[in-house]
Amino acid sequence: MTTKPRKQIHLGVHFPGVNNTTVWTDPRSGSQIDFDSFEHLARRAEESKLDFFFLAEGLRLREHKGLIHDLDVVGRPDTLPVLAAVAAVTQHLGLAGTINTTFNEPWEIARQFASLDVLSGGRAAWNLVTSSDAFTGENFRRGGFLPYAERYERAAELVAVARELWDSWDDDAVSPDPVAGAYLRPGSVRRIDHVGKHFQVRGEFPTPRGPQGHPVLFQAGDSPDGRDFAAATADVIFSLHSSFDDGRTFYDDVQARLAAAGREPGSLKILPATTVVIGDTEAEAAELARHIRSQQVPGATAIAFLEQVWGRDLTSYDPEGPLPDVEPDFDGADITRGRARHFKDPRPVVAAWREQAAANGWSIRDLVIAVTSRGGFVGTPNHVADEIDRHVQEDASDGFILVPHLTPGGLDDVLDRVVPLLVERGSFRAEYSGPTLRDHLGLAHPDAVRRPAALAG
Amino acid sequence: MTHLHLAVDLTGSGAHPAAWRTLDPEQLRSAVATLAAHLDTSVRAGFDLALLDDSLTLAPAADHTVRGSLDAVLVASRLAPVSSGIGLVATVDTTHTEPFHVAKALQTLDHVSSGRGGWQVAWSTTPAGAAAFGRKDVQDEADAVDEAREVVGVVRDLWDSWEDDAEIRDAATSRFVDRDKLHYVDHVGERFTVKGPSITPRSPQGQLPVVVRVGSPESVGLAGRVADVVRIEARGVDRAAELVARVRTAAAEAGRDPQDVRVLVDLVVVLGADDGAARARRGLLDGLAGSAFAPATLLHVGDAASLVELVARWAPVVDGFTVRPASLRADLPLLADQVLPALRAVGLAADAYPVRTGSTLRDSLGLPRPASRYAAV
Numbered sequence: 017m018t019t020k021p022r023k024q025i026h027l028g029v030h031f032p033g034v035n036n037t038t039v040w041t042d043p044r045s046g047s048q049i050d051f052d053s054f055e056h057l058a059r060r061a062e063e064s065k066l067d068f069f070f071l072a073e074g075l076r077l078r079e080h081k082g083l084i085h086d087l088d089v090v091g092r093p094d095t096l097p098v099l100a101a102v103a104a105v106t107q108h109l110g111l112a113g114t115i116n117t118t119f120n121e122p123w124e125i126a127r128q129f130a131s132l133d134v135l136s137g138g139r140a141a142w143n144l145v146t147s148s149d150a151f152t153g154e155n156f157r158r159g160g161f162l163p164y165a166e167r168y169e170r171a172a173e174l175v176a177v178a179r180e181l182w183d184s185w186d187d188d189a190v191s192p193d194p195v196a197g198a199y200l201r202p203g204s205v206r207r208i209d210h211v212g213k214h215f216q217v218r219g220e221f222p223t224p225r226g227p228q229g230h231p232v233l234f235q236a237g238d239s240p241d242g243r244d245f246a247a248a249t250a251d252v253i254f255s256l257h258s259s260f261d262d263g264r265t266f267y268d269d270v271q272a273r274l275a276a277a278g279r280e281p282g283s284l285k286i287l288p289a290t291t292v293v294i295g296d297t298e299a300e301a302a303e304l305a306r307h308i309r310s311q312q313v314p315g316a317t318a319i320a321f322l323e324q325v326w327g328r329d330l331t332s333y334d335p336e337g338p339l340p341d342v343e344p345d346f347d348g349a350d351i352t353r354g355r356a357r358h359f360k361d362p363r364p365v366v367a368a369w370r371e372q373a374a375a376n377g378w379s380i381r382d383l384v385i386a387v388t389s390r391g392g393f394v395g396t397p398n399h400v401a402d403e404i405d406r407h408v409q410e411d412a413s414d415g416f417i418l419v420p421h422l423t424p425g426g427l428d429d430v431l432d433r434v435v436p437l438l439v440e441r442g443s444f445r446a447e448y449s450g451p452t453l454r455d456h457l458g459l460a461h462p463d464a465v466r467r468p469a470a471l472a473g
Numbered sequence: 474m475t476h477l478h479l480a481v482d483l484t485g486s487g488a489h490p491a492a493w494r495t496l497d498p499e500q501l502r503s504a505v506a507t508l509a510a511h512l513d514t515s516v517r518a519g520f521d522l523a524l525l526d527d528s529l530t531l532a533p534a535a536d537h538t539v540r541g542s543l544d545a546v547l548v549a550s551r552l553a554p555v556s557s558g559i560g561l562v563a564t565v566d567t568t569h570t571e572p573f574h575v576a577k578a579l580q581t582l583d584h585v586s587s588g589r590g591g592w593q594v595a596w597s598t599t600p601a602g603a604a605a606f607g608r609k610d611v612q613d614e615a616d617a618v619d620e621a622r623e624v625v626g627v628v629r630d631l632w633d634s635w636e637d638d639a640e641i642r643d644a645a646t647s648r649f650v651d652r653d654k655l656h657y658v659d660h661v662g663e664r665f666t667v668k669g670p671s672i673t674p675r676s677p678q679g680q681l682p683v684v685v686r687v688g689s690p691e692s693v694g695l696a697g698r699v700a701d702v703v704r705i706e707a708r709g710v711d712r713a714a715e716l717v718a719r720v721r722t723a724a725a726e727a728g729r730d731p732q733d734v735r736v737l738v739d740l741v742v743v744l745g746a747d748d749g750a751a752r753a754r755r756g757l758l759d760g761l762a763g764s765a766f767a768p769a770t771l772l773h774v775g776d777a778a779s780l781v782e783l784v785a786r787w788a789p790v791v792d793g794f795t796v797r798p799a800s801l802r803a804d805l806p807l808l809a810d811q812v813l814p815a816l817r818a819v820g821l822a823a824d825a826y827p828v829r830t831g832s833t834l835r836d837s838l839g840l841p842r843p844a845s846r847y848a849a850v
């Protein structure tokens with residue numbers, strides 16, 4: 017029997033988001049804006065030799081019932097300047113930023129990522145998201161124009177142009193010749209001339225190529241189009257398929273798409289988001305997880321969640337009481353805007369929930385806690401380390417993006433108590449093997465993939 | 474008497490186009506470390522602010538200058554956690570960028586620098602800029618400046634779109650923010666619309682200082698309307714006085730207090746131990762460039778003492794100077810060790826940093842922190 021070599025786990029930390037995973041009522045909850053919070057999480061992640069630090073993005077404040085949603089954390093700083101600042105206080109940690117492909121132009125965004133890669137010594141990653149709704153578009157020059165079907169088309173063209181721009185500089189273009197007065201080696205920067213459906217981009221790109229050649233590309237989007245786009249384009253998929261069975265299915269699906277795209281197995285890492293709750297005993301961890309879930313869903317949040325499904329105001333209902341007896345308003349437009357959650361026809365959902373609530377004796381709040389639960393790892397450090405390792409060794413994922421529930425210290429215990437166990441098992445690095453995020457993720461330099469002859473020569 | 478406001482321009486290798494040709498190529502390749510060292514020297518000097526210029530296009534090879542640039546807001550953000558006291562002012566274009574992105578990027582610079590961010594407004598009238606973005610025709614100066622006015626306006630609205638106390642964290646009602654203190658900017662202009670509010674809470678300074686360079690007649694109007702700091706170029710003191718008066722008139726015409734605008738004249742310096750040494754340095758740089766360096770503004774070639782005299786002579790006419798060292802490597806240390814201490818000794822420059830650490834750029838510029846324009850009074 018041949019034994020498969022042990023896979024190395026990849027781990028990132030997600031800065032707490034603007035949703036109800038993040039608990040802000042806890043006395044330990046700090047600022048989601050002050051740089052100290054970003055620095056805390058980044059430094060702790062680097063001390064534990066994690067692969068990267070991750071920021072999400074949303075380009076319009078969420079609304080509920082026509083008003084700005086006020087129950088969750090609201091407001092965050094801009095992704096790329098934060099990552100540039102984090103680069104100053106870390107040396108190895110990858111810096112992954114979510115940046116929308118619909119509301120950015122290739123010249124500028126390619127320049128910003130090249131800048132971040134240079135400023136961080138080769139640690140930049142771009143999480144490509146395609147949100148294209150007219151609601152968000154109201155903040156941008158082009159307005160809300162992009163049909164859903166075209167969002168991955170635009171994303172693909174945007175990435176193709178960005179790669180052309182990054183490739184238009186040779187790695188060693190900056191080789192100043194004071195005597196000749198040539199700052200760049202002659203011929204080392206090529207004009208580009210792109211004319212496509214979405215973009216016309218012409219000229220000499222002003223920004224040097226970063227150490228990674230191209231920043232690492234992440235993709236987060238779950239539709240078939242999204243998966244194909246990832247298989248064709250991305251280095252990492254950020255998914256929500258964190259449970260074992262779901263993860264296995266997703267992993268196989270993506271491997272098939274990867275092969276169809278003609279790419280090598282292993283050249284696309286699959287990293288689901290997950291939460292981790294640990295305790296000294298299984299019972300203690302379970303109790304803590306229940307407590308956190310309850311903090312995440314206060315009564316007002318439970319009602320607001322039901323309103324998304326019912327499509328109507330339910331504030332007169334007691335969150336600790338039974339489910340609303342009124343029927344959902346299924347003709348009503350989406351009453352929540354600025355986040356991806358759609359129930360096409362709410363009636364079957366409501367019927368199933370009524371059944372569940374009746375069977376378990378659940379209140380509105382109990383139900384919402386149950387149905388919005390995304391699982392995650394709960395247990396002793398040993399148990400959680402075993403589970404994470406099993407998911408990776410058995411190809412339910414290549415690692416995880418750890419999502420804390422507290423800013424900024426929510427992952428301290430996981431980093432301190434679980435990661436060392438993964439190192440002991442030989443599944444996670446004890447030291448960084450190189451300076452760039454490509455090194456951490458085991459990804460080849462783009463030139464080695466696309467121009468192997470040029471590198472060999 | 475109030476002291477002068479002193480800025481330093483850290484762009485490239487210095488103001489002289491041949492400055493890079495006297496440097497070790499290895500140092501040029503590690504641009505970030507080199508710039509961080511220059512910023513340290515600028516902090517030691519006690520400059521109020523450092524300017525990081527930027528361009529969306531590549532300088533032509535025929536100019537024989539430094540070629541290639543990084544996004545200035547990201548550079549400033551990278552430098553923020555490893556510096557203190559000094560303002561970090563980044564150039565950002567208004568012609569081809571998204572006002573919403575510009576607003577939150579600069580707010581974030583202000584957050585990560587604890588209130589030391591600033592914005593040098595740029596606009597683009599070149600075919601190269603238009604071709605790079607491919608979504609607009611080339612604009613002339615009047616049109617681009619007018620668009621810059623519109624962009625600065627909406628950016629300032631977005632900066633105020635969260636009132637300072639919008640975040641309430643009220644567990645009793647489960648409300649994280651008081652949404653009555655978040656405001657749509659509802660900008661509907663000739664060129665674009667922006668709904669708002671910003672995704673980013675109000676930053677430490679509320680409003681970052683806005684720097685406008687005056688060149689064209691149109692830009693004088695823009696400076697008067699929107700700028701906190703105005704950069705002028707003048708070779709003689711009379712010309713400087715005339716430009717200062719025009720800027721202040723433009724500010725008054727825009728309904729502002731003309732004294733709220735800080736007018737700084739660009740001052741290019743080539744320093745040496747004595748006048749002869751300074752002239753020799755200039756000769757060397759000019760020789761490398763193949764032509765005599767002739768900036769369109771005040772140029773000092775001489776020792777530190779005569780520079781201090783020059784500054785004292787001009788001090789009654791302007792609010793301060795934007796010092797542009799001909800070579801950052803050669804001139805910055807002399808500014809830090811000789812010129813600024815001498816200016817401080819005669820009361821022309823502000824106290825050194827230890828006294829001012831923790832202050833914001835607005836504090837250094839003597840600008841009060843404004844309340845949000847949307848705050849109920």
Ligand SMILES: Cc1cc2nc3c(=O)[nH]c(=O)nc-3n(C[C@H](O)[C@H](O)[C@H](O)COP(=O)(O)O)c2cc1C
Pocket residue numbers: 071072073074075114116144145146147148236237238239240241242243254255256289356
């Ligand atoms: C794990 C995950 C994280 C995401 N994070 C963001 C985000 O931070 N910002 C954003 O605008 N969209 C985010 N999205 C939305 C996706 O980019 C995409 O727009 C959305 O999933 C719709 O695409 P799809 O139909 O392919 O799923 C995320 C999606 C997933 C699955």
